[in-house]
Amino acid sequence: MLNGTAASDGIGIGRAMIIEEHSLDYTPKTITDTDAESQRFKNAVKIFCDNTTAQAEALRKSTGDKEAEILEGHIQIMRDPYMCGEIEKLISDGQCAEAALEHMCDMFITMFSAADDELTKQRASDVKDIKTSVLSILLGVNEVKISAAPKGTVIVAKELTPSMTAGINKENIVGIVTETGGKTSHSAILARALEIPAVLSVDGAAKKLSAGEQVIVDGNEGIVIASPEESQIEQYTQKRSAFLRERRELENYRGKKTLSASGEEYELFCNIGKPDDAISAMEFDGEGVGLFRTEFLFMDRNSVPTEDEQFEAYKKAVLILKGKPLIIRTLDVGGDKDLPYLGLKKEENPFMGYRAIRYCLDNRELFKTQIRAILRASAFGDIRIMFPLVTCVDELRAGKELVEKAKEELRESKINFNENIKIGVMMETSSAAVIADVLAKESDFFSIGTNDLTGYTMACDRGNSDVSYLYSALQPSVLRLIKNIIDCGIKNNIPVGMCGEAAANSMIIPLLISFGLTEFSVSAPSVLKVRKVISTWTKAEADKVAEKVMSMSTEKEIYDYLKTVI
């Protein structure tokens, strides 16, 4: 059994086709008939452009415009008058076409790789891909024809390039295994778009698996099984049909509005941790991002990220969302999240201590840097700011004051931002929940963080098995707080969302519908499932359930009752 990164859900059972990389080595020679060499180069470019146009057309049919545009960009790069002009010049100076092409491509690869922005950096891999394709044509090396793969093929490769993936026929390819690439790599995105199970980053896969060998690809768990036993095949065949049945059912909810059975409309957002996660939020049909945790930007490094670094990250996320809302939570450090370079002291009781907005308000420069970066990114889409761990209105006011100060600075420097950026509170402490009426008057929105809210309200550490039985969002106290937060939001005309795990819990969803929650923010893979659950409830039915639940005295009663109604 081989382990890798689960990059595209599903189970594939088929025979391995190993995509070997051909050597593109050549011996540079000096050309005397430069006209003939130039013609050879022109012919190669023409073949490249014809092939790529055909691939782009095929891809447009299978996965849509976006993937096809990557390939059309390749044609434009190869036809670039400067690039072609310089290559022709090198050829007329006596260089062979291969060397001339490689020289120019490498120049741009170096230039793009050195750029300080992500989008430009990505262009380097495009030029690399083009170089490989045109060199293969010049050298007469046949690129493997994935398009000719027979039914039931599992592709095994070092890496999938866009031009390779263009040949994938989703009828015939049942799985993908590569040696490189993560969840957000090009191969992963494409595999998901084609709904082909994929396991990436499998060390030495092309060597460990042999051509024609039977292979099981478990894209849910990130497992590859070579030459499986009869019993394993049977087990995975069953798993596969169950998976497909559920997927088919959920697919009916893609592209639909999130509506209850009685027609109330809700917003269904995703929780993300990195700018690239916004891609999966879109893929899974999220209607926006209800929680962007910004801690990742501060982790795995030795110093605080600069304003520009943060700005680029927020901007990237909001551009991916194409106008859909992005709620950015300001730095939630402390508690269980330590950043050594900040030099936080060890605390007796970190969850009650120096964390989140408390830390930020005490380190105003760091906080203002983040706020400035968020404000600058707000010029590029619908960004909203959310403060974590607010316990009293003073913290909200201080945070808002800092936002005003940052706005003032940006105005002075004539930097664009959204003047009317919305500022909300993450409702995750019992104190905030109790004074929701006060906070609602000064907030533009609420988002309930049920994980901490449950922990703080029950005074219970879910990680401690001696007390974790108390940890449940179905505790009457927690439900009353959630209801109060939503009531206060409604009274003050501000939207109330939920970004904790409870928002995706099918037992709790009817209660939230009844209370009047307006936005659910869940992990990307849960979007369609939650949309389906919401669609099964009418407001009146949900009200009946909620009324009953709110009259019950214990968590167990509530749990047992909800089990019977879902």
Add this chain to the structure above:
Amino acid sequence: MVSKQLTLTNAQGFHMRPASVFATAMGKYSCDVTIKFNGNDYNAKSLLNIVAACIKCGSEIEVICDGADEKEALEEAVQLIESGLGE
């Protein structure tokens, strides 16, 4: 030779698509078209050169056209950049 100072206003800056729109449009003219940015000259008929210049939203650039149809070229260049390069 004619030239004009401009500010790039499209959100994404001069990335693949806007650069390609611009380079393709400039390719129709026989005159030389150059973008001056941060003290460097970039061939504006080459999409790769434009992308490599990494020109971001809000940047000041100068477009210089030199040759027989320079007036028409500059006119279209200005119009394209001011309209946000088809974004």
